[in-house]
Amino acid sequence: MTNLYSSHQTYRPDIDGLRALAVLPVVLFHFGFPGFFGGFIGVDVFFVISGYLITGILARELRQGNFSIVRFYRRRAIRIFPALFVMLAATTVLALFSMLPEELKSFGHSLLATSTFLSNILFYNESGYFSADAHTKVLLHTWSLAVEEQFYLFWPLVLALLHARAKSSVGWIAGIITVASLLFSIWWLSVDPSGAFYLIPSRAWELMIGALLAVAPALPARHRLLREFLAAAGVLAILIGVKFYNERVPFPGVAALLPCLGAAAIIAAGTAGTTLAGRVLSWRPVVFIGQISFSLYLWHWPVVVFTQIGLMREITWPIRIAQVLLSLLLAVLSWRYVEQPVRVGTNGYSDKKVFGGAFAAMAATLILGVTFTVSGGLPARYNEQQLAVAKFESYHGDQLYRGGTCFIVDGQGRFDPQLCLGQNQQQLKSLLVIGDSHAAQLWPGLHQVATDYNVLQATKTGCRPSLSGKAIEQQSSCEQFFRSILTSWLPAHPVQLLILAGRWAPEDLPDLTATIALAKRYAQTVMVVGPIPQYASSLPRVLVRNEGHPDRIASSVVNGPFILDPQMRGLVTAAGAHYFSLIDNLCHGRACRTLAAAGVPMQFDYGHLTEQGSVVVASMLLNPAQSVAKSAVVGMR
Known part of the structure; x- marks a missing residue:
């Protein structure tokens, strides 16, 4: 050269x-x-x-x-x-005035x-x-x-x-x-x-x-x-x-x-x-x-x-x-x-x-980075009630949802059928939840509430359980994962209740009918859980920044799930499955339930449930009589 x-x-x-x-x-x-x-x-x-x-x-x-x-x-x-x-320098000044403690600590890092x-x-x-x-x-x-x-x-x-x-x-x-x-x-x-x-x-x-x-x-x-x-x-x-x-x-x-x-x-x-x-x-x-x-x-x-x-x-x-x-x-x-x-x-x-x-x-x-880190994000800027909510910004959702085994996170980990789909013979009924992280978030609550069921889980990040009619070589890894559950595992292990959940998008609707039809062959009841209320920013931040102003909290609610929810209800009902509307159960208009308990947000980010929030939703899902009309909590009170 x-x-x-x-x-x-x-x-x-x-x-x-x-x-x-x-x-x-x-x-x-x-x-x-x-x-x-x-x-x-x-x-x-x-x-x-x-x-x-x-x-x-x-x-x-x-x-x-x-x-x-x-x-x-x-x-x-x-x-x-x-x-x-x-x-x-400029971002440091803005961070001091706008970030929650965990965010400022992370900014220090x-x-x-x-x-x-x-x-x-x-x-x-x-x-x-x-x-x-x-x-x-x-x-x-x-x-x-x-x-x-x-x-x-x-x-x-x-x-x-x-x-x-x-x-x-x-x-x-x-x-x-x-x-x-x-x-x-x-x-x-x-x-x-x-x-x-x-x-x-x-x-x-x-x-x-x-x-x-x-x-x-x-x-x-x-x-x-x-x-x-x-x-x-x-x-x-x-x-x-x-x-x-x-x-x-x-x-x-x-x-x-x-x-x-x-x-x-x-x-x-x-x-x-x-x-x-x-x-x-x-x-x-x-x-x-x-x-x-x-x-x-x-x-x-x-x-x-x-x-x-x-x-x-x-x-x-x-x-x-x-x-x-x-x-x-x-x-x-x-x-x-x-x-x-x-x-x-x-x-x-x-x-x-x-x-x-x-x-x-x-x-x-x-020096600034060390200060923010060692001080824990200068928490003195907030009161006790705000700090109790703000701490959920650093919530470990993947661990809570069984990440790496029953919830495959970004392709890492290995699905463990024995752990995730193993059935306790002492229980006569089984419940299987499949989908993405919006399905995995149901597991903690169902595990605690559905005590008379074997609660089984097959979930994977970014994978909504809507199966296309594509040839095998054209199917995504997500579709191959769910199709193997529905066509290989489920026929040999019929369940009483199969729950399909995900962060649904409009493009999922055309294939949802066929997916439900396939699921109904081996499940006594098929339930589709609709989109959860979502926020333009993390819910803990929304609550802290808008304490005492429920109208501002409502203005942070994202519009998409409210548009998609009635469309899904009609499609799922026509396909012969049960539809559970999280919008109807958690919201009055745009005012949605934000706390699962005092100081505990329903969700720890834009839309994923905390453990207590998952229990609230699971209780409603298994007992529709527990409606938001009797238990709505809006704002930090």
Whole structure:
């Protein structure tokens, strides 16, 4: 391989345009704009760009004999620290005034991790189906910065060592590292999806693709058609990922190749010469978005989180548009008055002054993080009654619902038929509940209330029990799981009561009739539990923030379940099954029961039941006479 250090580092407006193509899908995805469900791939595009640009700079300096690891980290500090720590300061002030104790304590943890570029490890350790709502993790987006900085702890040193000892092998060794990391990412995704998403071993290959571009020979300039094809294909690959990827696509792994190779194709084509796609990406408004992309990425997620925390109601289109405009405004201000002045103003500063300022910012952030953590989130800001409710923010739902055995959480754990479907022969009747987490939440209550039943459970996160008519090879893992229960286990173990429950969506309705018909073959009674009342924010936060204002609590109730409930009632009844309406039993209009007992919320997040809440619902389900008309509790009283 020749021309190993063709770093191509003249300014390229098309790469700023590519940054815009990366950041805008991320922002619009996080703000809930339809058509951008795969917007998360923008982060992968950023990784490729970063690997290309920084490796190009390092390669040029090594070639010229003026490489300095100190100068490298000085540039990183000037590039990253100012905007990052201004954002951290602003979010800290807002967190003090808006977060519950457990949330502020968690924010303290993330301050510690973010200021030391370990937040990806923190959020990996906190990952789980019932971990704190992502919309309370103000610094969740900094995981990608941590991945980058961890990569740049070792890659400059590896590159310098290879340059000194094996210059002719740089490209091949970089290729081996890339392939090894990609293969590890594919394997790890099947074993630990959260680890594959957050941690550097399974993400390094994305930065290495950019690094390979920087040390590889450029395309011959005369191949115009090849350049045009590569650039157009690269843009199309990224747009396809943005449009058609979603949370159900296993990621990163093989799926991340699409945006990464797309970004690489655009960069490679632009290195060889101009292209039509490159000219579009070089359009001044697009370039400007790319120039402010770092600040836009930093600020947009705090806007998402604090809007959710502050409003505690469904996000409407005017609110979404306002969020985008506010994020753009903050990004422009950050770029104009923080990023740009620091880059220019520190040219004459000594290394000691630059690193001293960086360490001072880190130290101040660490002190705040320790304060929030050690104090338990400054609980003195709230009264005893509020604290009793607020503590449910850190409720362990997966443990309560038998996560890892009878409730398979995000593909982790192994379903245990002997434990979950084993029948006590002393009980003559059996009750089986199947579905997703909204079915698993019924188990604690049924286990306590249905004492004359064998209470059996087959539940899996994100899997609503609605079976399609697709061929076996086209069925999802969810459908295969439930179909095996209904067609293999149930015929040999008929039950008296089969309960289907889930976080129902309108698209489930067409297949629900056939699912009920299949279930009725081997169950004496089939009951479908309708959608539970849900909230735009976690119920404990809604109760604490709106203490004494039941009208405000009602305004936090999400509209969707109220629309879906009567539709499901009609369909289920027509199919010959029993329908249990949680809306009817827990709500009067939009005023829904919020407490299972004094100081104990019905739900610990947007909609999952606490243990006491599950007992309340199970009692109603098995004894319809216990209606909300006699036991409604609205607000904190």
